[in-house]
Amino acid sequence: MAKMTLEELRNLREAKKKEMTQRDGNDKSAQIIIGMGTCGIAAGAKEAFDAFLDELGNHNINDTRITQTGCMGLCFSEPTVEVDVPDMPRVIYGNVDAGVARRIVREHIIGKALVSDHIFDKPAADIIK
Amino acid sequence: MAYKNYILVCAGTACESSKGIALYEELEKELKAQGADAEAQLVKTGCFGFCEQGPIVKILPDESFYVKVAPEHAKKIVSEHIIKGRQVEELLYDKQQKGKSSDEIAFYQKQQRIVLRNCGVINPEFIDEYIARDGYAALEKVIFEMTPDQVIDELKAAGLRGRGGAGFPTGLKWGFTKNAVADQKYIVCNADEGDPGAYMDRSTAEGDPHSILEAMTIAGRTVGANQGFIYIRAEYPLAIERLNNAIDQAREYGLLGANILGSDFSFDIELRLGAGAFVCGEETALLASIEGKRGMPIPRPPFPAVKGLWGKPTVINNVETWANIPMIILKGSAWFSSIGTETTKGTKVFALTGKINNSGLIEVPMGTTLREIIYDIGGGIRGGKKFKAAQTGGPSGGVITEEFLDTPIDYESLQSIGSMMGSGGMIVMDEDDCMIDVTKFYLEFTVDESCGKCAPCRIGGRTNYNILDKISKGQGEMEDLEKLKDLAQAMRKASLCGLGQTAPNPIMSTMNYFEEEYLEHINDKKCRAGKCKNLMSYTIVEDKCIGCTACARVCPVNCIKGEVKKPHVIDQSACIKCGQCFTKCKFDAILKG
Numbered sequence: 001m002a003k004m005t006l007e008e009l010r011n012l013r014e015a016k017k018k019e020m021t022q023r024d025g026n027d028k029s030a031q032i033i034i035g036m037g038t039c040g041i042a043a044g045a046k047e048a049f050d051a052f053l054d055e056l057g058n059h060n061i062n063d064t065r066i067t068q069t070g071c072m073g074l075c076f077s078e079p080t081v082e083v084d085v086p087d088m089p090r091v092i093y094g095n096v097d098a099g100v101a102r103r104i105v106r107e108h109i110i111g112k113a114l115v116s117d118h119i120f121d122k123p124a125a126d127i128i129k
Numbered sequence: 130m131a132y133k134n135y136i137l138v139c140a141g142t143a144c145e146s147s148k149g150i151a152l153y154e155e156l157e158k159e160l161k162a163q164g165a166d167a168e169a170q171l172v173k174t175g176c177f178g179f180c181e182q183g184p185i186v187k188i189l190p191d192e193s194f195y196v197k198v199a200p201e202h203a204k205k206i207v208s209e210h211i212i213k214g215r216q217v218e219e220l221l222y223d224k225q226q227k228g229k230s231s232d233e234i235a236f237y238q239k240q241q242r243i244v245l246r247n248c249g250v251i252n253p254e255f256i257d258e259y260i261a262r263d264g265y266a267a268l269e270k271v272i273f274e275m276t277p278d279q280v281i282d283e284l285k286a287a288g289l290r291g292r293g294g295a296g297f298p299t300g301l302k303w304g305f306t307k308n309a310v311a312d313q314k315y316i317v318c319n320a321d322e323g324d325p326g327a328y329m330d331r332s333t334a335e336g337d338p339h340s341i342l343e344a345m346t347i348a349g350r351t352v353g354a355n356q357g358f359i360y361i362r363a364e365y366p367l368a369i370e371r372l373n374n375a376i377d378q379a380r381e382y383g384l385l386g387a388n389i390l391g392s393d394f395s396f397d398i399e400l401r402l403g404a405g406a407f408v409c410g411e412e413t414a415l416l417a418s419i420e421g422k423r424g425m426p427i428p429r430p431p432f433p434a435v436k437g438l439w440g441k442p443t444v445i446n447n448v449e450t451w452a453n454i455p456m457i458i459l460k461g462s463a464w465f466s467s468i469g470t471e472t473t474k475g476t477k478v479f480a481l482t483g484k485i486n487n488s489g490l491i492e493v494p495m496g497t498t499l500r501e502i503i504y505d506i507g508g509g510i511r512g513g514k515k516f517k518a519a520q521t522g523g524p525s526g527g528v529i530t531e532e533f534l535d536t537p538i539d540y541e542s543l544q545s546i547g548s549m550m551g552s553g554g555m556i557v558m559d560e561d562d563c564m565i566d567v568t569k570f571y572l573e574f575t576v577d578e579s580c581g582k583c584a585p586c587r588i589g590g591r592t593n594y595n596i597l598d599k600i601s602k603g604q605g606e607m608e609d610l611e612k613l614k615d616l617a618q619a620m621r622k623a624s625l626c627g628l629g630q631t632a633p634n635p636i637m638s639t640m641n642y643f644e645e646e647y648l649e650h651i652n653d654k655k656c657r658a659g660k661c662k663n664l665m666s667y668t669i670v671e672d673k674c675i676g677c678t679a680c681a682r683v684c685p686v687n688c689i690k691g692e693v694k695k696p697h698v699i700d701q702s703a704c705i706k707c708g709q710c711f712t713k714c715k716f717d718a719i720l721k722g
Contacts, residue, residue: 003383005391006269009260016261035249037335038328038367070336072249073490080249089135089189114135119174 037071043078051098094120134169155203248336267455286462288474293447305434309442314354320361324523327554330448334368338375344454407578426626469495473539483557522551525631527638563660575632586629673718680710
């Protein structure tokens, strides 16, 4: 995109805001968000990332987005992964190695059941709304 | 087919010990017995960090939060909540009102994320996601709707103080630079985070790089600068990559560069990589390093706000300070100043590490107590051990002991108890940590990082370190304590920069609160934590040793001798006190002390 004017920035913001909120509702695709700060990567987030890609490929799943984000603050349970599947509660998994990543794809994304033993809870609610 | 409900049972060690497993099994049984196992999935989770109220059960999607749940409650949870969809009121966390979700429980609200608002939420590599979260809206406001004086007044009214540790009012600082007359001014971001155990700035730069860029651009507009530098250490490769990527994207969108958003204001930012010298976190040394000179501090005044980079007026702020600014502009000074204490507004990010269950990055309003941080958010001390002290402020700070756990944290309160806010590292220590050992560690760090320019820091630090070393080896004398104090005073008064002036703080603080440990080391030649190796020994209790040879086999220096099935003996002169035999012995036959 070329350099923006004030108006273009405002339009882009509105458009993206809609896109990000729709993600939760109308959009039927699932989303996997991997915490890729230094702490996550050191704990093996990259291996988990690769395992997610590989396992999704193995099962021919094309409607699941994998994105990355920064440190969620739960460094004791890195790598952390947030999984958002439509019609299921949004949950955070901790200590996700390659094996757990594959289980998440098979059990959570495909099987629509949560993966036992690896769910963590965000200790803080983001109250900046 | 997706389940209608999910029952999350905490299976962390703390909840396990309070019968979490029996509860899990009982719930499993009840779900089957009442034919609800297709309705709800039972899930074991990691620790919710709320162990005092354990075992904890959370039901999704309505986020009901049940505490102190016993196995006998399982039947009711299944029959009432899962089958009939009614909350079991008597088990609800008492601060959670009926029908509300756990997002609204006070416990979870102890954190408040302003600086970390986007960390773990957006993809830091896409500017669009930042923009969607009101990114660059503050910049819009500053360029098109506010005058520079209004921006400065807003910051002053907000009461934002520098998060690098010293706590200087940010609005005042910007005002000095704005009012200075010069042909060129600069904006600098101090991302040279160097305290051991601190990683708040790294995580912010990695997780939300645009918030720093936006804030620096706002400062450029306000004080009349058109060039910014981010000074970051080369050992933060991911943060550097993401900042560079963010700068490229902002340039492409016209949010950096010439005529930002079509206005007459131009501003650009470049990175400068530091070699990881601790002293370069000191602002004058940092500026010297950007100029390509050796990173050494110079006496202030003049302060950088008036005479900084290449002699020009320069605003220099820490990463966390910058990340606060867009939110203050957007939500207003009244909102920001409503958070925190009388003297210290807003929030503080801490990197919580050490002997704590939930180590991690937290952000709490100023005025939160240490007890809330350690026990409510951090989930308490690891292994159920006893809290001894928390170290804040890194090598320039001090310890906070149990008696001050309920002190509301702000710049002044921490200073009054002999510690300091610092940049936000918080290391929690338990009964297994020796205060002399910890102090020695920090002294070693500052001795290593001293630039050597001034004598008090260069010689004083080294001498103090040697004395501490002597004490930890059991060779200390009573007069050493006086020497430590005298040297510490001299360093405080005569050192050129903050590094030397604050380097004795760990000594003063631990001598103040843990004098008895110093005395024990000197008089009784004893280290109660068992950390100082010269003051402890491992011995084998003859009665308990069955001669299994496990200790002899694990000993790296072969100093344990004895025949099979007969008591063994440790050769004290050869023992290196590695403690491997102690951990290996299954019969408690090895004594430490």
